[in-house]
Amino acid sequence: MPFWRRKDSAALVFLVSGAVWMVVGTFAGLASAIHLVAPDFFANIAWLQFGRVRAAHTGSVLLGFVTAMLIGGAFYILPRVLGTKLYSEPMGNLAALFFNAGVLIGDVALLGGLSQGREYAEYIWPADVLIVIAFLLLSINFITTIIRREEPLLYVSAWYFVGAIIWTSVVYPVGNVMWHPDTGSQSGIIDAIFLWFYGHNILGLLVTPLAVGIGYYMVPRIARAPLYSQMLGIIGFWTLLAFYTHIGAHHLIQAPIPTWLKTVSVIDSFAMMLPVATVLINWWYTARGRFSKFLVNPAAKFLLVGSIWYAITCVQGPVHSLASVQRVTHFNNWVVGHSHIAVLGFTGFIALAGMYYVLPGITGRRIYSEKLVNVQYWLVLVGLIGFFVVLSAAGLIQGQAWLNGATVYRVIPELKAYMVLRLVSGLPIIAGAIIGLYNVIMTLFRGELIES
Amino acid sequence: MRKSDSIIIIGSLMVVFAATLAVVYWPVFTIPNRPSDLWRPLTDLEERGRRLYIANGCTNCHSQYIRPQDWGIGAERISQAGDYYNQRPHLLGSERTGPDLAQEGGEHSDDWHIAHFINPRFTSPRSLMPRFAYEGMDNIKALVAYVQSLGGDDADARMEIQRRFHKEAVAAYERGPDENVKWLHSRVPKTWRAMPSESPATEASVARGEKIYQDFCIGCHGPVGDGNGPAAEHLYPPPLNFTILRRHLVDGKYIGGILYYQIMNGITGTAMPYFKKHLESAKIWDVGNYIMVNFINWRDDQLPTEGIPASYEGKEAAPVSEQPQPGPTEPGRGGAR
Ligand code: HEM
Numbered sequence: 001m002p003f004w005r006r007k008d009s010a011a012l013v014f015l016v017s018g019a020v021w022m023v024v025g026t027f028a029g030l031a032s033a034i035h036l037v038a039p040d041f042f043a044n045i046a047w048l049q050f051g052r053v054r055a056a057h058t059g060s061v062l063l064g065f066v067t068a069m070l071i072g073g074a075f076y077i078l079p080r081v082l083g084t085k086l087y088s089e090p091m092g093n094l095a096a097l098f099f100n101a102g103v104l105i106g107d108v109a110l111l112g113g114l115s116q117g118r119e120y121a122e123y124i125w126p127a128d129v130l131i132v133i134a135f136l137l138l139s140i141n142f143i144t145t146i147i148r149r150e151e152p153l154l155y156v157s158a159w160y161f162v163g164a165i166i167w168t169s170v171v172y173p174v175g176n177v178m179w180h181p182d183t184g185s186q187s188g189i190i191d192a193i194f195l196w197f198y199g200h201n202i203l204g205l206l207v208t209p210l211a212v213g214i215g216y217y218m219v220p221r222i223a224r225a226p227l228y229s230q231m232l233g234i235i236g237f238w239t240l241l242a243f244y245t246h247i248g249a250h251h252l253i254q255a256p257i258p259t260w261l262k263t264v265s266v267i268d269s270f271a272m273m274l275p276v277a278t279v280l281i282n283w284w285y286t287a288r289g290r291f292s293k294f295l296v297n298p299a300a301k302f303l304l305v306g307s308i309w310y311a312i313t314c315v316q317g318p319v320h321s322l323a324s325v326q327r328v329t330h331f332n333n334w335v336v337g338h339s340h341i342a343v344l345g346f347t348g349f350i351a352l353a354g355m356y357y358v359l360p361g362i363t364g365r366r367i368y369s370e371k372l373v374n375v376q377y378w379l380v381l382v383g384l385i386g387f388f389v390v391l392s393a394a395g396l397i398q399g400q401a402w403l404n405g406a407t408v409y410r411v412i413p414e415l416k417a418y419m420v421l422r423l424v425s426g427l428p429i430i431a432g433a434i435i436g437l438y439n440v441i442m443t444l445f446r447g448e449l450i451e452s
Numbered sequence: 453m454r455k456s457d458s459i460i461i462i463g464s465l466m467v468v469f470a471a472t473l474a475v476v477y478w479p480v481f482t483i484p485n486r487p488s489d490l491w492r493p494l495t496d497l498e499e500r501g502r503r504l505y506i507a508n509g510c511t512n513c514h515s516q517y518i519r520p521q522d523w524g525i526g527a528e529r530i531s532q533a534g535d536y537y538n539q540r541p542h543l544l545g546s547e548r549t550g551p552d553l554a555q556e557g558g559e560h561s562d563d564w565h566i567a568h569f570i571n572p573r574f575t576s577p578r579s580l581m582p583r584f585a586y587e588g589m590d591n592i593k594a595l596v597a598y599v600q601s602l603g604g605d606d607a608d609a610r611m612e613i614q615r616r617f618h619k620e621a622v623a624a625y626e627r628g629p630d631e632n633v634k635w636l637h638s639r640v641p642k643t644w645r646a647m648p649s650e651s652p653a654t655e656a657s658v659a660r661g662e663k664i665y666q667d668f669c670i671g672c673h674g675p676v677g678d679g680n681g682p683a684a685e686h687l688y689p690p691p692l693n694f695t696i697l698r699r700h701l702v703d704g705k706y707i708g709g710i711l712y713y714q715i716m717n718g719i720t721g722t723a724m725p726y727f728k729k730h731l732e733s734a735k736i737w738d739v740g741n742y743i744m745v746n747f748i749n750w751r752d753d754q755l756p757t758e759g760i761p762a763s764y765e766g767k768e769a770a771p772v773s774e775q776p777q778p779g780p781t782e783p784g785r786g787g788a789r
């Protein structure tokens with residue numbers, strides 16, 4: 001049987017490509033971080049210029065690493081919770097091919113100076129097309145799998161997976177304004193509204209529900225306890241959808257957009273605490289009294305800590321959507337700190353959790369080295385805590401200084417130490433990424449076979 | 453398809469569509485789409501520069517909107533929706549690693565920008581901006597045209613002033629160094645000319661001045677104040693050689709007031725930027741003292757002034773009769789008496 005027809009081959013391709021992109025993406029982050037410490041380090045190397053390599057960094061980690069790895073987990077989990085098999089493995093592999101080709105072409109184009117210049121939607125049109133095709137294929141695959149299931153009840157994980165994929169099939173082309181292939185944009189201030197509709201929903205309607213879906217699968221299994229409440233899961237699903245879709249404008253609180261839009265986005269940012277709370281309460285109550293089970297299993301550790309980062313992110317998020325708080329926090333490293341704990345801490349950790357959890361099921365082999373998973377866990381965790389502390393502090397310094405009337409240029413020298421510390425904190429994360437990739441590859445070929 | 457499935461699939465998609473209509477399409481139809489008072493279309497060259505701005509990801513470091521609270525960057529004109537009329541894509545940006553550029557046009561002269569794009573450390577020694585020399589001179593000129601257009605009609609008005617004084621500055625420079633300084637000083641109001649440094653050139657003051665000089669001026673005026681910093685080859689007129697100012701002391705003794713005035717306001721039409729947004733007044737006096745003591749080899753800070761000394765100046769500002777007469781200082785020994 002050719003590889004692409006094999007059971008769980010699509011899941012495997014997505015997971016492995018995610019692990020590869022994690023390495024690529026963190027190196028792009030490293031190049032950006034080096035630049036902010038020593039701007040002449042890569043002097044006059046066009047493709048390593050900060051503005052280009054930073055966009056490649058966000059593209060690779062957000063889509064290439066986190067999204068792909070989460071989709072990989074979803075591919076494995078979806079059929080399991082439905083008690084059926086995946087509708088089509090070849091179609092899943094094709095989606096993986098389109099998706100990765102899209103990210104690769106998008107990244108290479110960015111480094112070569114082809115960009116649409118809209119944050120998180122920088123990819124040029126051909127890359128967008130490939131990615132949208134991938135999402136349409138995923139939608140067909142997931143929906144058909146659901147329809148053909150035997151299990152009468154649809155477990156919450158399946159809700160979230162299907163939701164994430166079909167919503168993104170809408171959000172991605174709309175947010176990227178794909179009907180204008182040349183610029184990929186609307187005109188003027190409207191374009192900012194389109195962009196942040198996309199920019200926020202790619203986080204809130206794609207990686208968030210995928211990560212939540214994986215968590216809903218793993219938590220009861222690891223805790224060996226029934227889910228605390230199916231109902232909470234469903235409430236969380238609908239409220240996530242109802243609130244997240246409206247809050248893109250909280251990225252534009254200080255920009256000249258209509259006031260009602262800002263008001264709606266701030267109110268719904270607070271309302272977002274509801275779906276977040278449903279998830280966390282549900283997981284933590286399921287695990288109550290059984291947390292020790294999470295500490296002995298490396299995959300579960302990633303999950304548990306991911307849920308804690310989710311809590312921190314989503315307390316920080318509503319607070320810094322307030323106009324009075326944004327006076328200090330907007331435009332500076334504070335937001336970069338939030339981004340890293342959100343995308344790496346919450347969704348990235350859960351993506352890794354999912355990968356290590358399902359990999360043995362896919363390959364029939366134990367993880368090559370649990371010890372290395374632990375090492376990776378600590379490396380990434382320590383680095384990320386460093387990021388959060390350092391970037392939040394740097395952000396407050398910038399924000400307060402500007403508010404006191406200091407020019408941007410005057411504050412640059414004060415950031416030096418923080419930018420160095422950020423670079424240093426990034427190194428363990430990169431080491432973690434490399435170790436992770438090594439471990440995955442070794443598992444594929446050298447992992448101890450599981451006796452069935 | 454089971455009923456619960458269709459609720460999830462169709463129901464949730466309907467929510468997404470409804471939200472899209474409400475928070476994306478509703479604004480499309482309700483936000484008035486008209487240009488603001490200062491909006492103008494870009495020329496072809498400026499448009500080319502804009503493409504380069506996008507290609508190089510300048511938005512990752514530069515925002516293009518001024519908020520009411522931005523008084524540090526001189527928030528004279530708060531950005532309005534109409535400023536972005538017809539821009540595809542918008543370039544509002546979400547981070548300020550570098551300064552906001554919404555009103556950048558005319559803030560600096562063209563040659564400042566050229567030197568800056570070739571290597572930002574030339575004009576701004578502490579800058580974190582990447583070098584753009586790899587774009588080649590042709591593209592750099594397009595980038596300059598674009599950044600000089602930012603701010604629309606307001607930018608054009610500033611550019612008008614830049615061009616007018618640029619002609620004068622070039623003409624003066626071409627008349628020779630001494631004529632040039634005369635022209636420079638003719639632009640300083642009278643009261644400022646016959647004014648000594650209002651802040652004593654103590655050792656501490658000169659040391660502070662040195663730090664400021666290194667953070668702001670060294671790339672143009674050079675480490676020894678002769679105007680031969682690395683930026684110089686891209687600037688016309690080139691940065692001033694401070695040492696010749698010794699020949700141009702006002703009434704044979706004053707220079708502090710001129711230095712202060714020129715540093716504060718810059719010399720429009722040339723690459724010399726104004727520093728009043730970056731530096732508070734005490735810092736401007738300090739860097740002026742540094743230049744005076746180290747490069748002009750002269751100090752006027754002990755001359756009588758008409759003002760009342762600040763209390764912290766203490767003995768330094770004691771009655772004139774008790775003080776030594778002004779005179780040359782030993783080069784390199786900042787503030788030593
Ligand atoms: C309740 C939940 C959340 C709220 C209310 C929230 C709120 C916000 C706000 C207001 C900003 C803009 C800050 C500014 O520009 O000043 C922001 C930025 C950001 N958020 Fe969140 N957030 C939440 C959760 C998340 C999650 C779960 C993720 C990722 C999975 C995430 C990822 C990001 C990223 C990447 C940015 C940076 C965008 C940029 O580049 O400007 N957030 N968030």
Ligand code: HEM
Binds near residue numbers: 034335337339348
């Ligand atoms: C896989 C893990 C990572 C993820 C998911 C991630 C995600 C992100 C995101 C979403 C942003 C955009 C922030 C914003 O616009 O607010 C960003 C920016 C950045 N990241 Fe990462 N990142 C990761 C790892 C790293 C590493 C290892 C480094 C460096 C050592 C790094 C350095 C940077 C830098 C320098 C920026 C630009 C910040 C700026 O513009 O000031 N990142 N990252």
